[in-house]
Amino acid sequence: MQLNPSEISDLIKKKIENFELSTQAHTEGTVVSVTDGIVRVHGLSQAMQGEMLEFTGGIFGMALNLERDSVGAVVLGSYQHISEGDTVKCTGKILEVPVGEALLGRVVDALGNPIDGKGTIDTTETSPVEKIAPGVIARQSVDEPVQLGLKSIDAMIPVGRGQRELIIGDRQTGKTAIAIDAIINQKGTGIKCIYVAIGQKRSSIANVVRKLEEHDALAHTIIVVASASESAALQFIAPYTGCTMGEYFRDKGEDALIIYDDLTKQAWAYRQVSLLLRRPPGREAYPGDVFYLHSRLLERASRINANEVEKLTGGKVKGKTGSLTALPIIETQGGDVSAFVPTNVISITDGQIFLESNLFNSGIRPAVNAGLSVSRVGGAAQTKIIKKLGGGTRLDLAQYRELAAFAQFASDLDESTRKQIERGQRVTELMKQNQYSPMSVAQMAVSLFAANEGFLDTVEVNKVLAFEAALQSYMKSEHAELMANINATGDFSSEISTGIRSAIESFVKTHSW
């Protein structure tokens, strides 16, 4: 038998010393039936909606259905030992999870218990899992960017702090890859990340954790796991748990980024719970409140103003806004975005990044469909230089898409059409980016500048990426100061413009790729 770290005799002694006896009145009920994690309890007349219920053996549940003579509850954990006639106690508390800085770098389950084998988590505060989103007065508009480090996204579909940007696509189109790159790119920016894995294979979660560790990005990240083997109730709760942990940073005047991977599985888990609770099924057998399930979750991702932060911290933090940016992920079946859950989440979020499997298979990775992807509020938050340079990219690609069908008759086309097609091909090529290699603002600016100003036009299409790589390493070694300047200010002045131009010109003259 293994000794638990909390079983050291000194600790036990201290706990006994500090143990406060409480003779509290509580309400009790008896279990009437147990079916697939759903428990019907007779009694418990005082139970609140969403209240934690205590079962025998220290397992907790959550009251979801309050009926006249019974309470329908989900068991959060294993329910094998619960049998008919067991007593159930009300705890008088709404479900709460631990929050705080101590969670960073850890992997926890949907109730905030550590599952990474690194010992107990030293948190002092807890916070309810279900909270109402900040009101209208508390909010501030989105005007600062979150750099995901991906050229195609930061240039064309920018994400601002406090925005909800959906990542949608079929299986195997690189949805998680975008999320992981986004987390890796937040290293050193002060943005805390929360990655919520819902209904995923444990092996893929282990992969994500390992990749983040390899890229030194776990230290600013909390990973909340409700894997496919855990009960549907935990999979349904996990996003709210992650959101509560993220709100802690938002309410402290810091910035956080949360990734829900993915909400389709959460909707499935909720559908299972609802059907077992005998709530009437609606479209695609989802319950009537599946829209509210996601809208109340995503509403909590927001930017709050300095006054609200001051109020929430009791005056400790002044003059700082807080934000929680959400990147929910939805998996579609066969590219069908008109299914129930995808349409719901598309309408809730402030834009979507649409990934396509045929783009992915033809080697365009990230497989972003620039035509269908939008960001409704990110434009206001975009870094000036990227906004200036990225506008051209979007236009080039849009024109290219219209003409792409003619690309095979290249010889019969007039000069300007041919040029547009060639530009489009090169820009499409330029938008490719390897996984785990996010780019800084300056690096992106240089690449986009080269495309906009026609430096790529003389480069062969299949050499574009090699050209870019050589250019980036040249800029890094020869013009470090200029790059640092761009990264620091993000402005696009004529000075910077001429700086980049002369740098690229000298690169083209002196280097091969």
Next chain:
Amino acid sequence: MSELATLARPYAVAVFKRAKETDSAKTWSKNLAFLATVLTDKSISGVIDDPKVGTSALSTLLLDICEGQLDQEGSNFLKLLIENNRLSLIAAIAEIFETYKAEDEGSIDVGVTTAFAFTKESKQHFNATLEKTFGKKINMKIAVDLSLIGGVLVRAGDQVIDGSVRGQLQQLAQRL
């Protein structure tokens, strides 16, 4: 169990309202208790569940058995239950009726389990304290259970006040 209560409630409410109108809560209470004992008797319940026994035969049989024990309204109620095929609900109806009656009288049934039997004074004192906490007259039912180790466990409906040493030990075990 909960489904039974849902089905039984309308009957109990109706009986209680009628009892209030005619001011006969006591007789109704006795009627229902009697019916519950009769109908839950093994030999009777066998006849009730027998599909070969028709409703008319059943009602004559049951009314004969209850002859002299039930007043006119009581036997009407029995006939209604037979007609609606709800005889199995009688125990639940009686129980819900009793809670309504107790609530109306401003009293409450409290089960008290102690580790050691009360002395007379302590019982009185305890009764007074409970009356204060619940704000109602207390019908105390006392049971002695050594496994509590010490202290008392009070149970009123689904409210539980656990002041026993056993409960405290359980709390401690959980904290550790």
